[in-house]
Each structure stands twice: as structure tokens, then as C-alpha cells.
Amino acid sequence: MDYGFTEQQQEIVNLARAIAQKKIRPVREHYDQTEEFPWPIVEELRKVGLFGVYLPEEVDGLGGGNLELVLAAEELSKACGGIALCVATSSLCALPILLYGSPELRKKYLPDLATGKKLGAFNITEPGAGSDATATKATAVLQGDHYVVNGIKNFCSTGKDADTYVIFATTNPNRGARGISAFVVEKGTPGFTFGKKEEKMGIRANGTYELVFQNCKIPKENLIYKEGYGLFIAQLTFDYSRPGVAAQAIGIAQGALDETMSYIRQRKQFGQSISSFQAIQHMMADCATQIEAGRALLYATVRAMDASNGPAIRKAMEENKVVADCMNELDTKRWTKESGMVKVFCSDTAMRVATDCVQMCGGIGYMRDFPVEKYMRDAKITQIYEGTNQIQRNEIAMMMIKEAASKSKKDLVAA
Amino acid sequence: MHIVVCVKQTPAATQVPVDAATGKLKTEGLPYGLNPWDEYAIEEAIRIKEKLAGSTVTVLSLGPARAEEAIRAAIALGCDEGAHLVDPSFDGTDNMGSSYLLSLGIRKLNAAKPVGLVLCGKQSNDNESGSVAPALGAWLDWPSVAYVRKFASIDEKLAKIERAAEDGTDSLEVDLPAVVSVIKEINEPRLPSLKGKMNSKKAPVAKWGAAELQAEAAKVSAGGRLEIVGQTPPPPRGGGIVVPGATAQEKAAFVANKLKELKFI
Numbered sequence: 001m002d003y004g005f006t007e008q009q010q011e012i013v014n015l016a017r018a019i020a021q022k023k024i025r026p027v028r029e030h031y032d033q034t035e036e037f038p039w040p041i042v043e044e045l046r047k048v049g050l051f052g053v054y055l056p057e058e059v060d061g062l063g064g065g066n067l068e069l070v071l072a073a074e075e076l077s078k079a080c081g082g083i084a085l086c087v088a089t090s091s092l093c094a095l096p097i098l099l100y101g102s103p104e105l106r107k108k109y110l111p112d113l114a115t116g117k118k119l120g121a122f123n124i125t126e127p128g129a130g131s132d133a134t135a136t137k138a139t140a141v142l143q144g145d146h147y148v149v150n151g152i153k154n155f156c157s158t159g160k161d162a163d164t165y166v167i168f169a170t171t172n173p174n175r176g177a178r179g180i181s182a183f184v185v186e187k188g189t190p191g192f193t194f195g196k197k198e199e200k201m202g203i204r205a206n207g208t209y210e211l212v213f214q215n216c217k218i219p220k221e222n223l224i225y226k227e228g229y230g231l232f233i234a235q236l237t238f239d240y241s242r243p244g245v246a247a248q249a250i251g252i253a254q255g256a257l258d259e260t261m262s263y264i265r266q267r268k269q270f271g272q273s274i275s276s277f278q279a280i281q282h283m284m285a286d287c288a289t290q291i292e293a294g295r296a297l298l299y300a301t302v303r304a305m306d307a308s309n310g311p312a313i314r315k316a317m318e319e320n321k322v323v324a325d326c327m328n329e330l331d332t333k334r335w336t337k338e339s340g341m342v343k344v345f346c347s348d349t350a351m352r353v354a355t356d357c358v359q360m361c362g363g364i365g366y367m368r369d370f371p372v373e374k375y376m377r378d379a380k381i382t383q384i385y386e387g388t389n390q391i392q393r394n395e396i397a398m399m400m401i402k403e404a405a406s407k408s409k410k411d412l413v414a415a
Numbered sequence: 416m417h418i419v420v421c422v423k424q425t426p427a428a429t430q431v432p433v434d435a436a437t438g439k440l441k442t443e444g445l446p447y448g449l450n451p452w453d454e455y456a457i458e459e460a461i462r463i464k465e466k467l468a469g470s471t472v473t474v475l476s477l478g479p480a481r482a483e484e485a486i487r488a489a490i491a492l493g494c495d496e497g498a499h500l501v502d503p504s505f506d507g508t509d510n511m512g513s514s515y516l517l518s519l520g521i522r523k524l525n526a527a528k529p530v531g532l533v534l535c536g537k538q539s540n541d542n543e544s545g546s547v548a549p550a551l552g553a554w555l556d557w558p559s560v561a562y563v564r565k566f567a568s569i570d571e572k573l574a575k576i577e578r579a580a581e582d583g584t585d586s587l588e589v590d591l592p593a594v595v596s597v598i599k600e601i602n603e604p605r606l607p608s609l610k611g612k613m614n615s616k617k618a619p620v621a622k623w624g625a626a627e628l629q630a631e632a633a634k635v636s637a638g639g640r641l642e643i644v645g646q647t648p649p650p651p652r653g654g655g656i657v658v659p660g661a662t663a664q665e666k667a668a669f670v671a672n673k674l675k676e677l678k679f680i
């Protein structure tokens with residue numbers, strides 16, 4: 001379907017597709033099996049400039065928005081959702097800096113993330129704080145010109161292979177949710193090491209690590225925005241980034257269906273190709289319909305988000321201000337509900353489609369030397385990270401109730 | 416160093432039908448792209464530019480209006496600007512005429528900023544003559560080397576290069592400026608960067624016709640001195656054989672018979 005992309009957006013699609021199909025597809029099994037980090041592919045992505053498509057030109061990005069990021073993530077994920085993840089985690093690290101960072105912090109960290117010279121990671125999760133980030137236990141104590149961080153963060157994607165990390169720790173345990181703050185930490189900072197590497201079901205090309213902080217000193221300037229703003233920062237970041245997970249999901253679903261279509265047309269049983277059976281045809285039609293519905297929701301939502309966020313980001317760049325402050329000044333809409341909807345719909349679609357693709361292929365679909373089972377393993381994570389789909393539904397419902405309440409209040413005033 | 420890369424826009428298709436009536440290739444409506452061999456010349460030019468500080472690369476192409484796309488595709492890869500030789504009187508010229516026109520383009524570029532090296536692909540994927548680069552050297556009266564697979568070293572004055580020969584490799588030293596055509600073994604062409612793509616849309620591309628080049632009409636006349644007697648597509652490749660048989664033994668027996676039939680065993 002023609003979604004009316006700009007020339008630049010079409011170039012992103014073409015380039016990401018070329019890398020996905022020519023460079024990633026031939027090696028994805030290798031990285032899935034070995035769990036090595038795909039450095040040669042990172043180098044390709046760097047060279048063509050796919051890391052910074054959504055970042056402003058002022059910080060060496062291409063000047064696009066969320067749609068540009070989503071298009072790159074979708075195309076790369078069609079070949080391998082695990083390898084594509086390094087682009088997403090770099091954006092997850094860049095976004096809190098873009099949205100809440102001071103102009104100085106932006107200038108210091110975003111250009112290297114935009115060019116891909118450095119990879120980024122983002123870690124809010126802890127062993128005791130998953131869905132409930134308010135339970136964060138890691139601490140950051142201000143001592144003179146630096147914070148001293150202690151604690152264990154876990155499940156960090158691109159864990160050991162990033163250079164720049166955004167992490168969350170409490171600066172005031174007495175204040176609970178309002179005591180959590182966000183920091184930028186560089187790899188190699190004394191007191192910052194890596195713990196356990198997880199063994200995973202899917203997205204195995206991207207290592208998931210524990211981050212260990214033992215009296216780790218972070219310069220005071222690396223606090224993002226103000227103390228106590230950590231969860232606001234995380235929420236605004238997720239509002240922006242969850243469509244990226246949706247894009248990964250849609251890419252995985254489409255990749256699985258493409259592989260399946262080429263197999264079921266040539267596989268013969270009962271003297272005919274299995275794609276001639278109506279039971280299979282209905283399954284493929286449902287898969288394609290759900291993917292297209294997800295994609296349409298995804299593109300429509302990020303377009304609306306870009307139109308809404310764009311002016312605040314531009315204003316912040318031009319006037320040397322913090323983006324979130326400009327959003328407040330311009331009364332920019334919050335996208336929590338819509339971005340949750342996109343993530344839920346597309347990731348549930350990916351899981352269903354990938355499962356049906358294995359079913360359509362039959363026994364071979366279950367085998368490791370055939371590409372479809374990997375899509376099913378990779379699809380599962382999209383329902384879990386950046387907030388499980390249960391949490392998304394909670395947030396969607398909460399926003400609905402708030403909206404309904406404020407509407408009935410308005411109606412009351414009007415009446 | 417000022418490097419010039421000559422590129423041609425050619426059909427990006429492996430099967431080009433022949434018009435039965437005229438005996439000519441039916442190129443209307445085909446997708447066009449950079450001649451694949453030129454991609455290696457472009458890549459080598461960019462690598463030399465990256466090595467020799469202060470270098471620039473100009474893309475030169477002779478062809479109809481659409482050939483500008485090929486020039487911009489080369490700029491997207493990292494070349495700096497382009498020159499497009501375009502004029503109705505250039506249409507249908509032969510390889511002698513093409514190389515003559517390209518030599519005039521290079522003279523013009525050379526007058527503005529002395530050229531140190533001209534790079535070409537070894538041949539185009541449509542005519543496959545491989546004669547344009549050597550002829551270009553002759554028109555310019557510059558040294559020319561074809562089938563180059565490596566630049567061992569290069570500075571402003573001298574290039575040490577390796578030329579592929581049937582029985583090995585020739586190691587040559589060439590005074591610059593020179594014309595060099597390259598083969599696929601020389602490098603692995605990069606993909607364009609997004610910034611390169613966006614910049615290429617704005618990069619300057621000069622348009623030079625017969626008047627600007629002061630081309631002599633007799634040397635470029637349509638068809639030139641070349642007479643095309645006829646053209647036919649290459650015979651299609653035969654399909655493979657699917658080995659029949661329900662068991663490994665049956666399959667092996669079939670293969671053994673086939674090999675005997677073909678007198679391989």
C-alpha cells in the first residue's frame with residue numbers, strides 16, 4: 001500500500017531494506033545460534049547513517065521524526081528482530097536525552113548516538129522493579145560535584161555492547177516514585193561493571209545484561225533534567241519509543257509471512273500446493289489483514305505524534321531550551337494512550353501471525369534450519385518489554401477513564 | 416587530487432528484448448541504473464579521495480536527460496559534483512564518438528581544475544565493448560591502463576597499480592594524469608548513506624551540449640563509423656534436471672546413468 005512517504009522516508013525504507021535483505025538475512029542464523037553481537041552489521045548501519053534518522057540535524061541526525069525511526073526499525077526487523085534491536089536501544093538511550101536533557105547534555109551525547117559511533121542502552125528494570133518501576137532500589141547520592149550510584153539494574157538490552165547508558169536510581173528513597181532520577185553513564189566509569197548475561201528464547205543477537213554499580217561516581221551534570229523527574233522522563237520516552245517496538249513487531253510478522261508464503265506455494269501434499277487449501281488461505285488472509293491494520297495504525301499514530309511533537313523539538317533546538325519545557329509551553333499533547341494502543345495491537349498481531357506461520361508451514365516450520373520458528377521466538381518479546389501488554393492496557397484504560405471524567409466535567413460546565 | 420569518474424546509465428535488467436523489425440535492442444520502458452562496473456570505479460575514486468586530503472571527485476556522464484539520475488546516484492555514494500554531457504546530436508553515437516565527447520568533458524574539467532586521474536568501469540553492461548576507457552586515454556594523449564585490480568599506492572604524480580592479465584598480474588607504475596579502468600576484484604562498493612542521498616539531490620551538475628564542448632559534428636554523428644548488422648539475445652540457459660526416484664538407490668542410479676550418457680564416467 002502507498003502510504004505517501006516523503007522522498008527522504010522512501011530512501012530510508014529502500015536503504016534499510018537493502019541492508020536487511022543483502023547483509024542481515026544471510027547471517028541472522030549465525031547470530032541467533034552463537035548469541036554474538038552483530039558488529040559487522042552495526043558497521044553497515046553506521047556507514048549508511050541509519051542510527052540517527054529521527055534526531056535533529058543540530059545533533060548530527062537526519063532531521064526526521066518518529067516515522068523515520070519506525071520505518072527503519074520495521075524494515076530491519078523483517079530480516080531479524082534481534083539484530084534490529086541495537087538501533088532501537090540506541091534510540092531508547094537518545095530519547096530521554098533529547099526530550100529532557102539540557103542543551104549541553106544533548107550536545108555531549110547525541111551526535112555520537114546519531115552517527116552510530118557509539119551505541120546506547122537504557123535501563124530502568126531491576127530484579128525487584130519490573131512492571132512497577134516505583135520499586136527502584138538503586139541509589140544515587142549527591143556528593144559535591146558528582147553522584148555516587150549503588151545497586152543492580154537488570155535485563156539491559158545491548159547491555160555490554162553499548163557505550164552510553166541512561167539509567168534510573170533513586171535520589172530520595174523517602175519520596176518513592178517522586179524520588180527516582182535519570183542519569184547518563186558512560187561505559188568504563190569506575191564502579192560500573194556488567195553482571196550476568198541472560199540466555200534467551202529470542203532476539204538472541206542482542207545480549208541482555210545485568211548492570212552493576214558499586215560506588216560509581218557520575219558527574220553531577222549527567223543528571224537528566226532534575227532530581228525526582230525519573231519516572232516522567234521514562235514515561236515521555238516510552239510514549240515516543242513504544243511505536244518502535246510496534247514497528248519491530250510488524251517487521252517480524254511481515255518477515256514471517258513472507259517466508260511462509262514462498263514455502264507454502266511450493267510445498268505439495270495430496271497432489272496440490274498447500275496454499276490451495278482454503279484452511280491455509282484463510283489463515284494467510286487473516287495474517288496479512290492484521291499486519292496491514294497494525295501498520296496503518298502505527299503510521300497514522302507516529303505521523304500525528306510527529307506533527308504534535310515537532311514544533312516543541314524545533315523550538316528547543318532554536319532557543320536552546322529543554323524539549324519537555326517547550327512541550328509544556330506549547331501545551332503539546334501526551335501520547336501515552338495512543339502509543340500503548342499501537343504497541344499492544346502490533347505486538348499481539350506479531351505473536352499471532354508468527355504462530356500461525358509456523359502452523360501453515362507444518363513440521364518444517366518448527367525446525368531450526370528453517371527461518372520461521374525464529375520469528376515466533378523473536379515475536380514474543382514485543383509483548384513484554386517497554387511495558388508488558390497488560391501494563392499497556394492498564395495505561396490505555398486509565399487514560400480513557402481520565403478523558404471520560406474530564407469530558408463529563410466539561411459537559412457539566414457547558415450545561 | 417581532482418579525480419573524474421566516468422559513469423554510464425544502463426538498463427538494470429539482464430534480459431533486454433530485440434526488436435524483430437529493426438534488429439535493435441528495445442530499451443524503452445526498462446528500468447535504468449548505474450552500470451554495475453562503474454560502481455567499482457566510483458568506490459575506488461571515493462577511497463582515493465578519502466586517502467589523499469583535499470581531493471574532489473567529479474562524476475562525468477554522457478547520455479540523455481535521464482542519465483542525470485546516474486550522476487546523482489554516484490554523488491550519493493560520496494562524489495562531490497557532476498557534469499552531464501547532453502545534446503540531441505549526441506544520441507546514438509558510437510564508442511569512438513562517446514570517448515571523444517568524454518575527452519572533451521575532461522578537458523573542460525581539467526581547464527577549471529587540473530585532473531589527476533580518470534577512472535572508468537572496465538566496460539558497460541549493455542554494449543560490453545570495453546573500448547571507451549582506452550580510447551579516452553588516446554584522445555587525451557594520457558597513459559591508460561585497463562583491467563586494473565588494485566592501486567598499490569597513489570600520490571599526486573604517480574600511481575602503482577596492478578593489472579589483471581590472463582596469466583597473472585602486471586605491476587605497473589603510471590605517471591599521472593592517466594585513465595584507468597577497473598574490474599570487480601578491486602573493491603566492494605559501499606551503499607549510499609542517507610545524508611549522501613539527500614545531499615545528492617542538491618549537488619551541482621553542469622549540463623554541457625555540443626556548443627559548450629565545441630564538439631566537431633563529424634566525430635559524433637549518429638551511428639558514427641560503426642554499422643550494426645543485427646542483434647540477437649543470447650540463447651536462454653537450459654534448465655537443470657530434477658533427479659527422480661523414491662529412494663537414494665534409485666536417485667544414485669539415475670545420476671550414474673546420466674553421467675555415463677554425458678560421457679563424464
Ligand SMILES: Cc1cc2nc3c(=O)[nH]c(=O)nc-3n(C[C@H](O)[C@H](O)[C@H](O)COP(=O)(O)OP(=O)(O)OC[C@H]3O[C@@H](n4cnc5c(N)ncnc54)[C@H](O)[C@@H]3O)c2cc1C
Nearest residue numbers: 122123124125130131155156157384385386387388390391
Ligand atoms: C529480552 C528482554 C530485554 C529487556 N530489555 C530491557 C532494557 O533494555 N531495559 C530495561 O530497562 N528493561 C528491559 N527489559 C525488562 C522489561 O521491560 C520487563 O521485563 C517488563 O517490563 C516486565 O517486567 P518483569 O519482567 O519484572 O515482569 P513482572 O512485572 O514481574 O510481571 C509479571 C507478569 O505480571 C503482569 N503484571 C505485573 N503488574 C501488573 C499489573 N499491575 N496489572 C496486570 N498485570 C500485571 C505482567 O504483565 C506480567 O505478565 C527487558 C526484558 C527482556 C525479557
